[in-house]
Amino acid sequence: MNYLMYFILFLSVIISGTSVLFINISSKNLKLLLSFSGAFLFAISVLHLIPEIYLSGTPDIGIYILIGFFAQILLEFFSEGIEHGHIHVHKHDDHHTAFPYAMMIGLSIHSFLEGMPLANMKADAHNSLLTGIVMHNIPIAIALMTMLLQSHISKQKAILWLFIFAFVTPLGTLTSFAIGQNLLFDFSIYFNKIMAVVIGIFLHISTTILFETSENHRFNLIKFAMILMGAGTAIVLM
Secondary structure, eight states: OOHHHHHHHHHHHHHHHHGGGTSOOOHHHHHHHHHHHHHHHHHHIIIIIHHHHHHTTOTTHHHHHHHHHHHHHHHHHHHTTGGGTOOOOEESSSSOEEOOHHHHHHHHHHHHHHHGGGGOTTOTTHHHHHHHHHHHHHHHHHHHHHHHHHTTOOHHHHHHHHHHHHHHHHHHHHHHHHHHHHOSSOHHHHHHHHHHHHHHHHHHHHHHHHHHTSGGGOOOHHHHHHHHHHHHHHHHTO
16 A cells, blocks of 8 residues: 555645645636646646556446546536635625535545545556646645635634545545455456546546636636646656
8 A cells, every 4th residue: 555645645735725824825826726737637638547548448438437527517516616716605694604515525525536546556547647636636725725714714624624625535545445455356447447437527627627717718828838837747747
């Protein structure tokens, strides 16, 4: 079991999320970070993950990519799109805000699923997937912590929820590892199908981020540069 991987998954969320307490991260800068991560996710999906999953020879693997793509659409009815930077604060009235339990559930399911294929340590695309998840979780953690603080809960409770979220992806990996160890059939087929579902999720998240980077269909040179940097980073890591 790769304990360093679990540590990286956990720590990347904690560091990026708690940075909100010390650094004022504007919505503009968050969008730039999302542009980078969205381009990175899309590039590693096209360059690394999709070719790897089709070379596995698993029958009807494209169906599982579609399942992941459309499953993410359903999850966003609960998470309200925080995976790509949307921050919504719900109010009971003019003086009280409602804690976003549905959002936490939707986001947690999303992150749990992302962690599951990481349990297959023999996969050639493992490092690309791990890097993609970390890159993806950094802006999510920032958006989550920002939204929690805007919900007017205490900093202690916000940090507690951040820690809970930080455990979700490693828990998905650990759960998948336990399932793989107890399967009676070829567990590589199981991991290939889970990987395909996650690829579908990545494709939905990344394309949504990239489509949203152009506000009112106007060209933004800085955002375009961030997109090129994200894609270029994925190419360098090939």
